[in-house]
Amino acid sequence: MATDRTDRTAPGRLSASRLRVVVPSVAERVADELRLQLAEGALVPGARLTESTIAEDLGVSRNTVREAFAELASERLVVRHPNRGVFVASLGAEDIHDVYTVRRAIEVSALRAGGSPEDVAAVRAAVEEGKRAAAAGDDEAGGTANQHFHGAIVAMAKSQRLNTIMAQVLAEMRLFFHKATADALFYQRYLPDNEAICEALEAGQLDRAADLLLAYLDRSEDNLTEVHGDDGGADAG
């Protein structure tokens, strides 16, 4: 019988069996490129993505761009308005709450279950990474470290699907954070929280760590909702 290797496409990094150079399809590379521009803020929320423009710009066919759009739409990074085009997703207040509902479910669950010493060490490493970024005054690195921290928490669950979901949620948030990061100290305020959560985790106090994380998420959501106040996301779902 042909036992299929778990050869997922989305993470797609496990080319263990064959020496075959894993060359992503053109559509995936287009999606990667757009995802990058989205993360860098080169494409602002609400911006329109014209098929022909991107196709010509990247030297690919319209159909390929279309496939890339489908991928990004499934990740909620763009939204399709039928017969009108695709637009960079712009999150409204209810979307923020929604995203944090997902984060509360996933992160708290992973934290409550705990993890191996290596997993905990990864969380600790992310905390220290954040400290170094703060000391260097690099808020971009601070944001990355913060995402590493929460990613490491979810990674404790050792679930591919949970990791994928978390990665998508973090990508959605990154899309939104470009407004918030105007405040260079935005992430620094969360450093003590991360430190406290990590300490509780290291001490094996899982329930306490979970409570701290919940409080952190609630506060973070409030902060983000507040920042969001000035601009209304005019996006009808």
Added chain:
Amino acid sequence: MATDRTDRTAPGRLSASRLRVVVPSVAERVADELRLQLAEGALVPGARLTESTIAEDLGVSRNTVREAFAELASERLVVRHPNRGVFVASLGAEDIHDVYTVRRAIEVSALRAGGSPEDVAAVRAAVEEGKRAAAAGDDEAGGTANQHFHGAIVAMAKSQRLNTIMAQVLAEMRLFFHKATADALFYQRYLPDNEAICEALEAGQLDRAADLLLAYLDRSEDNLTEVHGDDGGADAG
């Protein structure tokens, strides 16, 4: 606010100004059709889906089928093997554990947060639906009722993203359950659990309801892993 300017002339034309009649695109309809065949078990795990065959079969273009494939792949219902084709996903033991990890995170979180009386009523309705199905000896309806039950629990969180994730997870499980449903009594064993969870929820004992749900999920996972053990899975080659 609603500028109604229709219904006087243009006999054959549908007014789609505000009352947007959502007509799914062809690609979506193809995806729906395939999703249906997947749910019905017409397409067994490991089966190959040839683009040209499906295109010809449904009377659409290959490109459209391709878009539908992308959608299904993002839902993990099919897997793409580069240059080889797409195959109906076949879940292994680790996938079952993975799926249940997601369910534990999402369902327990939603249950712990509780819901409005209407939400609880929806959960109760799903329990009663299951009872009726059991009384009628309809295991297909029993499975549907069971999914309604868990869907209603997640719906309490009022999160679009969580609902989407849960729907996809349930679709993945349905893909797998066609082996398990050979046992007509498969769902009946869960009826007392659902009843107990619902009662705790109605009584406002959220922590107790969450504990019951956790125990249920663990037991369900064990049962499913056991069923999976005897069969190595449909081979694709």
Added chain:
DNA sequence: ATCGAAGGATTGTTGAACAATCGCTGGTTT
């Protein structure tokens, strides 16, 4: 000024075409 009708642009979908790749068949070698 408001309303309705052409115009232009973009998306949705199709069909055909071609290169790249995979699995298989069949012959060759040891």
Added chain:
DNA sequence: AAACCAGCGATTGTTCAACAATCCTTCGAT
């Protein structure tokens, strides 16, 4: 006989060109 290698057929990946459908805008009529 078993293993290896080349060639063949089939399918996927990608592009291109075309057309219908739909939307937004502009212009003209009332």
